[in-house]
Amino acid sequence: MSVRVASAAAGVLAGARSLTAITEWISDVPVWACRIPGFPTDRSLAPCPSRATSAGPGLRAIAVDGKALRGSRTSVTGDVALLAVTDHTGHVPAQRQAADKSNEIPAFRLLLHSVDLTSTVITADAPHTQHAHGTYLRERGAHYIAQVNANHPGLFHASATCPGARSRSAATTVPGPATA
Numbered sequence: 001m002s003v004r005v006a007s008a009a010a011g012v013l014a015g016a017r018s019l020t021a022i023t024e025w026i027s028d029v030p031v032w033a034c035r036i037p038g039f040p041t042d043r044s045l046a047p048c049p050s051r052a053t054s055a056g057p058g059l060r061a062i063a064v065d066g067k068a069l070r071g072s073r074t075s076v077t078g079d080v081a082l083l084a085v086t087d088h089t090g091h092v093p094a095q096r097q098a099a100d101k102s103n104e105i106p107a108f109r110l111l112l113h114s115v116d117l118t119s120t121v122i123t124a125d126a127p128h129t130q131h132a133h134g135t136y137l138r139e140r141g142a143h144y145i146a147q148v149n150a151n152h153p154g155l156f157h158a159s160a161t162c163p164g165a166r167s168r169s170a171a172t173t174v175p176g177p178a179t180a
Contacts, residue, residue: 005059005121007039009145013159059143062087064111064124066104083107085115104128109136117142126151 011022014029063086068079083093083104094115098107118141124133127148137144137174150156 005143005145006037010037010039022139059086059119059121061121061123062093062115064108064122064128066098066107083111085111103128105133108133112140114137121145123147 008022011025014025016022017023062081065086065114066081066083068081072080081098081104082095084089084092086092094111096102096107096111105127108124108130112122117137120142122137122142122144124144124147126149129146129148129152134144134146148156148159
């Protein structure tokens with residue numbers, strides 16, 4: 001995993017809620033605290049809010065999210081839901097219609113099938129924190145940041161006890177396969 005992604009995740013676990021706050025946390029953290037997880041002490045890993053991504057050199061960041069189309073519900077049909085991949089420049093390399101919001105989970109792999117995930121950091125909503133999704137992403141050469149809620153009690157309690165964890169959900173980074 002990129003040290004830059006790991007340091008950003010550490011900032012979130014410490015309570016930072018924006019790219020600016022993450023950058024400030026990284027800049028302010030004591031040198032001794034950087035040494036514990038093996039982060040560089042020269043502050044070169046701080047993300048820059050003016051850049052499109054904080055994923056680090058050679059990594060591309062994309063988000064997977066679903067939305068119901070406003071006004072698509074009728075008296076006989078439910079909302080039309082779309083699941084999309086968006087990179088951090090606003091480009092949408094893939095989009096797929098799901099039968100309804102509850103069908104986002106099975107649409108995840110189908111959506112990402114046509115996208116090159118090598119050296120990519122994926123973020124998604126908590127419902128996509130699935131073992132099968134993690135396996136799929138690792139097999140495709142991706143890294144991911146999983147949102148962990150109480151629906152994964154073991155992982156939730158383990159991540160909630162991390163030093164600095166202040167929220168009811170915690171971010172967990174999981175590396176993709178090692179590259180040569």
